[in-house]
Amino acid sequence: MALNIDLEVCTGCGACVAVCPFCALTQRASDGKVEVNEACTACGACVEVCPVGALSLAAAPAAPAAAAPGEFRGLWVVAEQRGGRLQEVAFELLGKGRELADQLGVSLGAVLLGHGVGDCVAPLFEHGADRVYVVDHPALETYTSEPYAEAMSELIRRHKPEIVLAGATSIGRGFIARVAIQVNAGLTADCTELAVEPESRQLLQTRPAFGGNIMATILCPNHRPQMATVRPKVFARPAPEAGRTGERMDETVELKAPVVRVLETVNAMQNEVNVAGAEFIVTGGRGVGGAENFKLLADLADALGGAAVGASRAAVDAGWISSFHQVGQTGKTVRPKIYIACGVSGQIQHLVGMSSSDTIIAINKDPDAPIFDVADIGIVGDLFEVVPELIKALRQ
Amino acid sequence: MHIVVCVKQVPNTTQVRIHPETNTLVRDGVESVMNPFDENALEMALQLKEKHPGTKVTALTMGPAQAAAVLKEAVGRGADEVMLLCDKAFAGSDTWATSYALSRAIGTLEPKPDLVLFGKQAIDGDTAQVGPGVADWLGLPCITYAFGIEIAGGQAVVQRAFEDGYERMEVALPCALTVLKEANVPRMASLRGKMAAKKLEIAPVTAEQIGADPARIGLTASPTRVVKIFSPPPKTGGVKWQGEEPAAMARRLVEALRERQVI
Numbered sequence: 112m113a114l115n116i117d118l119e120v121c122t123g124c125g126a127c128v129a130v131c132p133f134c135a136l137t138q139r140a141s142d143g144k145v146e147v148n149e150a151c152t153a154c155g156a157c158v159e160v161c162p163v164g165a166l167s168l169a170a171a172p173a174a175p176a177a178a179a180p181g182e183f184r185g186l187w188v189v190a191e192q193r194g195g196r197l198q199e200v201a202f203e204l205l206g207k208g209r210e211l212a213d214q215l216g217v218s219l220g221a222v223l224l225g226h227g228v229g230d231c232v233a234p235l236f237e238h239g240a241d242r243v244y245v246v247d248h249p250a251l252e253t254y255t256s257e258p259y260a261e262a263m264s265e266l267i268r269r270h271k272p273e274i275v276l277a278g279a280t281s282i283g284r285g286f287i288a289r290v291a292i293q294v295n296a297g298l299t300a301d302c303t304e305l306a307v308e309p310e311s312r313q314l315l316q317t318r319p320a321f322g323g324n325i326m327a328t329i330l331c332p333n334h335r336p337q338m339a340t341v342r343p344k345v346f347a348r349p350a351p352e353a354g355r356t357g358e359r360m361d362e363t364v365e366l367k368a369p370v371v372r373v374l375e376t377v378n379a380m381q382n383e384v385n386v387a388g389a390e391f392i393v394t395g396g397r398g399v400g401g402a403e404n405f406k407l408l409a410d411l412a413d414a415l416g417g418a419a420v421g422a423s424r425a426a427v428d429a430g431w432i433s434s435f436h437q438v439g440q441t442g443k444t445v446r447p448k449i450y451i452a453c454g455v456s457g458q459i460q461h462l463v464g465m466s467s468s469d470t471i472i473a474i475n476k477d478p479d480a481p482i483f484d485v486a487d488i489g490i491v492g493d494l495f496e497v498v499p500e501l502i503k504a505l506r507q
Numbered sequence: 508m509h510i511v512v513c514v515k516q517v518p519n520t521t522q523v524r525i526h527p528e529t530n531t532l533v534r535d536g537v538e539s540v541m542n543p544f545d546e547n548a549l550e551m552a553l554q555l556k557e558k559h560p561g562t563k564v565t566a567l568t569m570g571p572a573q574a575a576a577v578l579k580e581a582v583g584r585g586a587d588e589v590m591l592l593c594d595k596a597f598a599g600s601d602t603w604a605t606s607y608a609l610s611r612a613i614g615t616l617e618p619k620p621d622l623v624l625f626g627k628q629a630i631d632g633d634t635a636q637v638g639p640g641v642a643d644w645l646g647l648p649c650i651t652y653a654f655g656i657e658i659a660g661g662q663a664v665v666q667r668a669f670e671d672g673y674e675r676m677e678v679a680l681p682c683a684l685t686v687l688k689e690a691n692v693p694r695m696a697s698l699r700g701k702m703a704a705k706k707l708e709i710a711p712v713t714a715e716q717i718g719a720d721p722a723r724i725g726l727t728a729s730p731t732r733v734v735k736i737f738s739p740p741p742k743t744g745g746v747k748w749q750g751e752e753p754a755a756m757a758r759r760l761v762e763a764l765r766e767r768q769v770i
Contacts, residue, residue: 113599113726132736133631134518134539135571148571149598153726154733193669255676256639257648281669285651288639291603297730298602300634319739321631322520327733334730370648371678374664378672385671415770434689435671440633443670448769460520463739470769472760484744488763490756491749500757505770507761 113169114147114157120165121145127157127166132325154327180312182271183335186212189263189277189287190221190235190243193254197231199343199388200278202238206349207341208276209239211307211314220244220272224262226252232359237351244270244360254282255371260289265364267294272336274314276305279340291338297331298338303345303463314339322440323463343387344446345467379435384412384419386436391418392447394438394465397425398454398475398494405432408453411498414505421445421465423455439464453494457482474498508562508658508680510552511613511620513641514545514581516574517631541577544626546693548686551656552624553585553694559658563587565616569597569608572711579704583696590616593711596719599726602632606640608724611717613645622663623683627652635685642683650676653684 114135123143128136135151138144145165158166188204190197205221212219221240223231226249235243244266250258263286267275275290277283279301291298303326304317314337316329331337386392393412395405405420412418422436438445440460450468455461457473457480465471466485473486474494483489490497518537541549549566556562566581568574569592578589592612600608613623623645625638635651642649654673655666658680667674668687696704714724722728748756764770 149593149595150571152599152601152733154736156736255648256651260643281652281667284635285639285649288602288606288636289643289649291636291730292606292640292643295603295730298636299731300602300632300636320633321518322633323739324520326737326739328735328737330732330734331730332732371650371676371682373674373676375675376672377674387670428688434687435668441628441630449764459739470764470767478747478749483747486747487745488760489744489747490760491747492753492756496753497757500754501760503754504757504761 114151114153115167115169116145116147117165117167118144120163122163122165124162126160126162130156130160132156132321180273180333180335183273185217185220185270185272186215186274187220187222187244187272187276187336189275189283190223190231191278191280191282192223192225192228192231193282195225195228195230197234198278198280199348200280200283200341201235202348203343203346204276204278204341205235205239207305207346209349211274211305214307214309215273215312216309217273218242220270222246222263222266224251224259233356234351236357237353237355238349241357242360243357244362246362246364248364248366250366250369253373255369255373256286256289257371258366258369259286260293261366262364263287263290264293266362267336269362273312275336275338277338277340279342283340287338287340294336295334296336296338297334298340299329299331300340302339302341305339305341313337319440319463322460324459342444344444379433384417386419386421386438386445387443389419389445390448391415392421392438392445392449392468393418393451393453394421394423394455395426395432395453396423396455396461397429398456399426399431400454402431404495407495407498411451411453411502414502415449418449423458423461452482452486453498455482456480457485508555508559508622509565509616509618509620510555510562510622510624511565511567511616512545512549512552512581512586512624513609513637514549514566514568514577514626515542515629516540516568516570516577517542517629520630539573539576541580542626542629544628544630544686544688546626547688547690548624548626548684549581549584549586550691550693551686552622554691555622555656555658556585565590565620567609567612568592569605569612575709578709579707580696582704582707583700584694585697585700589707589709591709591711592717594713596714596721596725599729600724601729601731602634602636602640603731604724604729606637607644608714608717608719609637609641610644611719612712613641615717619681621680623647623681625683625685627685627687638683638685645683647681647683648678649683649685650678651685652687654687654689656684
């Protein structure tokens with residue numbers, strides 16, 4: 112698609128300029144009429160708001176197919192493991208993948224890359240995989256992006272899946288972008304919704320952009336596989352089916368020795384609960400006011416029986432707490448049973464990371480803070496008065 | 508040493524708002540800035556330049572003509588050279604096509620870069636895909652989520668973050684990194700730098716000048732298509748308690764949570 116502007120019709124009202132998410136429209140200095148620049152993605156947001164119908168989208172030839180889409184069948188998920196432990200996101204992807212594979216009437220494959228990771232195979236079957244493709248190679252023992260990408264690309268060329276899903280984690284994001292280049296495929300980052308159209312076999316990939324201010328639905332018309340990453344905790348983990356099994360495919364892939372050498376691995380959260388998988392999270396924002404006051408939130412976390420302490424971007428940017436604790440668009444996505452936001456205003460970039468929590472509680476002095484719009488229970492009050500009382504009440 | 512830093516001009520998304528009545532994006536008065544993570548990548552390059560005399564830092568961006576502003580900002584802070592990739596032929600490029608275009612541009616730079624730096628992700632698209640993509644086109648190793656680097660004897664030792672910790676890794680140059688906020692505190696432009704930036708005339712570089720294959724750039728070469736843009740559904744909150752004693756509200760909350768059997 113390409114954007115056409117009928118300058119005869121354009122009145123120079125500027126309505127389109129204000130809604131363009133990509134800053135692609137500008138008004139000419141001479142007469143105020145609209146011009147489009149290179150940032151246009153032909154998303155059509157402007158077409159809808161033009162009061163005089165001066166804007167239209169013309170079909171542009173779609174990118175030529177790298178391979179015949181019809182030759183590609185099946186849905187794969189990357190079964191991410193670290194140190195031989197499957198990561199939660201692998202199970203979450205299997206849950207969603209199962210649903211989509213059933214709608215397409217295809218098998219669900221899980222790709223397991225590593226060295227000596229055979230114990231990971233059975234849980235993948237129990238969580239919905241029909242096939243597990245295992246590449247066991249010394250070059251894959253510790254994650255580095257080059258051999259992981261090489262192995263994944265080779266499997267895709269060999270078996271031609273139509274959809275590949277990976278976790279939008281430090282590992283997943285790192286190597287899957289290389290795979291997209293190597294196999295000439297489209298890749299959509301950080302999807303929060305995935306659906307398929309069974310007839311066209313298109314994957315509808317919906318994701319937040321602009322710090323969560325808008326949502327975009329993205330397709331991959333001609334290229335296969337259609338690839339997407341999904342953040343941890345966006346989809347629910349399915350219940351395992353004990354004893355369920357499938358076909359294990361041991362794949363031999365020639366890999367070069369890793370060019371990046373891991374010298375040392377340090378776990379920075381040994382004495383803390385990681386927000387990423389926590390059932391209870393107590394989060395502090397700008398209203399916490401300083402690093403020392405996070406102690407109060409840690410006490411509340413403790414009173415809840417070992418909750419994780421989270422932080423908004425404002426608190427992390429202020430240097431009060433490390434970014435490992437950050438929740439939001441540029442931090443982690445979380446889905447705890449209880450999320451207690453203390454002194455968090457609730458900027459959209461924070462909300463996209465926590466709004467699917469089961470129960471959200473907000474404590475804030477400002478009754479108009481946007482956090483109250485997503486809270487199940489909102490308490491208008493000073494966190495320094497409310498939180499100590501809350502700790503007391505919990506300990507009773 | 509030659510360090511190339513890829514930077515992107517983005518709208519400051521923290522200022523973007525959704526209009527409460529029309530439920531559309533309000534971008535009026537939102538300034539364009541250098542992507543914050545790219546500021547950290549640039550700062551990493553400038554600190555390496557201070558440690559390793561004779562280092563040249565080149566800032567590269569792709570975008571419309573006004574994106575020259577972020578290159579001027581880079582020069583103001585200490586970048587030595589800049590390149591503005593600007594051509595209608597690049598319009599609508601997704602991360603696949605953008606990675607290709609940037610890799611071609613880097614391929615024309617002299618001398619060949621030892622280090623190519625990116626911010627972890629851009630705050631408008633949030634994909635984190637272009638850095639590793641460019642590295643792949645260039646055939647370079649890439650370490651993502653980097654927050655520290657030491658260079659000696661043609662080797663780089665890089666600290667790279669995971670969700671719950673970090674790794675120290677060693678790699679031979681040339682290589683690519685994507686850089687986190689934790690890496691450093693970006694400097695402001697110096698007065699001298701600002702003067703140099705003001706005088707600087709930046710000529711746009713076209714697709715033809717970097718020898719880009721027309722079949723690999725722009726919207727038509729992009730595997731992905733945005734088919735719909737919409738505002739997230741408006742949120743509706745639950746109950747709000749106010750005007751009571753903190754202790755009373757705290758007790759009510761604990762009762763409510765116990766009732767729901769979540770604690």
